[in-house]
Amino acid sequence: MRPTKIAVASGTGASVPVECCQICGHGPLERVLSLGYMPPVNQMVSLGQIPRQQSWFPTDLLHCRTCDLVQLGLAVDPAIIFPAEYPYTSGTTKLLRDNFADLHRESAALLKLGEHDLVVDIGSNDGTLLSNFKDGGHRVVGIEPTDVGDIAKERGIPTVKRYFGLQVAREVNRDYGPASVITAANCFAHIEDVHAIVDAIVEMLKQDGVFISESHYLIALLDALQYDTIYHEHLRYYSLASLKYLLEMHDLEIFHARPIPSHGGSIRVYAGRRGAHTVQASVQRMLAVEPRGEALAKRLLSFRRDVVLSKLRLIAMLCELKDKGARIAGISAPSRASTLINYVGLDEGIIDYVCEIPGSLKIGKLIPGTGIPVVDETRLFSDQPDCAVIFSWHIADELAPKLKAKGFRGKLITPLPVPRVM
Numbered sequence: 001m002r003p004t005k006i007a008v009a010s011g012t013g014a015s016v017p018v019e020c021c022q023i024c025g026h027g028p029l030e031r032v033l034s035l036g037y038m039p040p041v042n043q044m045v046s047l048g049q050i051p052r053q054q055s056w057f058p059t060d061l062l063h064c065r066t067c068d069l070v071q072l073g074l075a076v077d078p079a080i081i082f083p084a085e086y087p088y089t090s091g092t093t094k095l096l097r098d099n100f101a102d103l104h105r106e107s108a109a110l111l112k113l114g115e116h117d118l119v120v121d122i123g124s125n126d127g128t129l130l131s132n133f134k135d136g137g138h139r140v141v142g143i144e145p146t147d148v149g150d151i152a153k154e155r156g157i158p159t160v161k162r163y164f165g166l167q168v169a170r171e172v173n174r175d176y177g178p179a180s181v182i183t184a185a186n187c188f189a190h191i192e193d194v195h196a197i198v199d200a201i202v203e204m205l206k207q208d209g210v211f212i213s214e215s216h217y218l219i220a221l222l223d224a225l226q227y228d229t230i231y232h233e234h235l236r237y238y239s240l241a242s243l244k245y246l247l248e249m250h251d252l253e254i255f256h257a258r259p260i261p262s263h264g265g266s267i268r269v270y271a272g273r274r275g276a277h278t279v280q281a282s283v284q285r286m287l288a289v290e291p292r293g294e295a296l297a298k299r300l301l302s303f304r305r306d307v308v309l310s311k312l313r314l315i316a317m318l319c320e321l322k323d324k325g326a327r328i329a330g331i332s333a334p335s336r337a338s339t340l341i342n343y344v345g346l347d348e349g350i351i352d353y354v355c356e357i358p359g360s361l362k363i364g365k366l367i368p369g370t371g372i373p374v375v376d377e378t379r380l381f382s383d384q385p386d387c388a389v390i391f392s393w394h395i396a397d398e399l400a401p402k403l404k405a406k407g408f409r410g411k412l413i414t415p416l417p418v419p420r421v422m
């Protein structure tokens with residue numbers, strides 16, 4: 001049964017609590033973890049601006065005992081969490097660029113896509129994913145409500161600059177015809193009324209079309225203690241089981257699934273209309289090892305304990321360094337850095353600044369909720385602080401050798417899953 005009460009904050013200019021499960025409607029939900037109150041991760045104040053009041057939002061993780069969806073306890077108006085000047089561009093991360101190239105290769109081969117096939121990307125960002133399909137000779141359309149959609153347009157990718165929904169789906173259908181492939185990479189967890197989104201996806205989908213979603217994977221989040229990926233953009237934290245539950249409510253069938261490395265552990269799922277595709281062994285293989293019901297509840301309880309301990313351990317480590325007079329910087333300011341910094345309670349007295357690679361739209365702004373400035377990476381090499389915390393720790397192995405090669409001589413610290421000096 002679909003939820004009778006959907007937490008929709010869109011248009012309220014505020015937030016709405018999630019009182020029953022976003023997938024199955026069950027309630028009340030069990031609270032797994034609370035990270036306290038958090039500022040929106042992408043509302044970054046410019047350096048030098050006079051501090052003004054700002055809304056902070058409770059950040060709780062809830063578990064549904066019926067469909068096993070782990071979800072955020074609060075929906076925040078997308079106008080607040082995705083401001084028009086949204087400073088995130090997917091094209092700036094090599095790992096994501098590589099992943100999107102892989103998604104194109106894998107799906108084009110698996111689905112035997114031809115030049116007449118239409119590929120629609122929901123939340124198409126700067127067009128990085130679609131550029132692969134475009135270069136592969138397929139027809140493409142992106143849907144992206146924020147200003148980064150203009151970057152995609154400049155790259156020659158047709159982009160509808162609107163929030164995705166049934167109306168937009170019908171217009172795309174009318175203007176371009178039904179879609180052979182619909183992709184939703186890392187945005188399928190973002191949109192408030194997930195059933196409306198799946199309805200709109202089904203509306204655009206060709207009879208034998210395929211919906212490919214990529215989302216943070218709950219099990220990877222738990223295994224690697226990635227509590228820092230919990231923020232208000234991410235309303236749902238999917239396991240394969242909860243995704244299956246959702247899609248089956250819309251007569252969609254998952255026929256292939258696999259883990260991918262994006263964002264420290266994601267899941268790529270292929271679904272089509274029921275019976276349209278042969279279900280591969282990968283689906284059962286992944287489902288078999290996922291904790292469900294009581295086992296998942298226990299797993300979430302130990303996760304909570306480990307999150308609390310990791311906070312205390314990081315504080316202890318930084319305290320010891322600071323006590324010895326060390327100067328500490330931060331490396332990279334992804335959205336997840338905001339969660340970690342605010343949950344642990346780091347501020348500009350502890351972290352002098354956070355570095356981003358040249359060209360990042362975050363340079364010259366402050367980490368949300370703090371006075372920590374984001375600066376150009378070159379500062380790190382001229383300044384040589386004693387140590388630097390890598391906030392994009394999930395790609396620390398890729399970053400560390402580069403930082404050393406560019407001349408950084410200080411210690412590098414990864415804050416999670418257990419704080420350590422590399």
Ligand SMILES: [Zn+2]
Nearest residue numbers: 021024064067
């Ligand atoms: Zn549920």
